[in-house]
Amino acid sequence: MIASSASAEPALKELHAESLFHGVPGTIVIKNLKTDKIYTYNRVRSTMRFTPESTFKVPNALIGLEEHAVEDEYEVKRWDGVVREFDVWNRDHSLASAMRQSAIWYYQALARDIGPERMQSNLARIHYGNEDISGGIDQFWLNSSLNISALEQVHFIEELVEESLPFSEQTMRTVKRMMIDSEEDDYTLHGKTGTRLSDLGLGWYIGYVDTDHADWVFATNVDSSGTTAKAITLECLERLDII
Template identity: 75%
Template sequence: MTPLQAQAGAPRTHVWKAEALFKGIPGTMIIKNAKTGEQYVYNPKRSMERYTPESSFKVANALIGLEEKAVADEYEVKRWDGVVRQFDVWNRDHSLASAMRASAIWYYQAMARDIGSEKMQRDLDRIGYGNRDISGGIDTFWLNSSLEISAQEQIAFIEKLVKETLPFSEQNMKTVKRIMIDNDQDDYTIHGKTGTRLSDMGLGWYVGYVETKKNVWEFATNIDGSGSTARNITLEGLESLHIIDPPDAEPEK
């Protein structure tokens, strides 16, 4: 198991010596037990620093879009506008669910425009999402722009989603949790969303939660790198804590 050190004054928070997982990449990772509040934090200082959410904001955007009826449900399709973008999987029609899986930015930008600045600001204020600053433009504020959030704040947001205590309808929260499913195995289900600063690949996120047979664990990782790398580090972290089982791993703790 990766070495842990109990943090003074916070008996259920462990400073996590996870340098081996990050391999020299600057970053932070939090993994928190939704039932007990016990959490493991690598690089606590960075975990409190705010960064732009990039496509990890799609989780909040989907919730707000459903709540404000900018989309009817996870199946509502928006037609591709014919503009060829950098990833082939973006260059087609998408639904709310498929655009989450493909991280098709254009779909969520169009939905944000349909939501509008007034409703978007109101809902970000209601859920307390990061610095709540949408001044960077209704369809760009989360993309290397004005909106920023810390890993600790991401965990707080995901925890409310897990427990369905956000100020949204139960049905909409369940829908978003369902379309976040990233890996569904016999022993666990991971609900997660990556985010990458596409201009230089210099910031990556992976946020979400994993359901096991015994517990629910929330996670938030950001690094100086891509979202896919943040995802890989998170999975290795979950394995190192025996929350999910790699080949020949010990049973879940």
């Protein structure tokens, strides 16, 4: 188990999770949506904003569906023939498969189809981080102008889980379905990684766990890769007996 101690705020508990990070700077925030208790490691960093990288695929998909820039999760975009970093990217993709395989090019094309005005308007409506898309319509979330904190990610995912975002029920349920990482007998894990590919110096894992007893929302970032952030998150969730 990970030890926790109450802070001055009764709903906030500090996680003593240093061993999970192996000396690499990072933070994790986990919220129980039934009790509203928030568990956090490195509270100071949890309020610091970083570029969302591929975790932005979640709001990008929501906005794209709501604005009918894409009709559903099955809509395919044809690969343009440009060979990119990962073989799995170098093929046709649907909205859902590009989410699962984190194919950046698909979501860059989707952002261009949404366009700056509609993108800016929607980011303002959902209060997503600093709402800054000045880095370019197909680049602003990739080590660029858009920034968001782990605490803000948790709030955003919480609203998605509770379907209180200003989007249609169908749109939110579609994206939640696309985010499923694993389905077990007693829980379903929904998540999305993100990695700053230029230097692997920032990794994210955000999402939520749906259990019989409660929903748990989480966001982790670390000065490493999204794979590392996911591994830390899963181990923390296991030690807290959430999964």
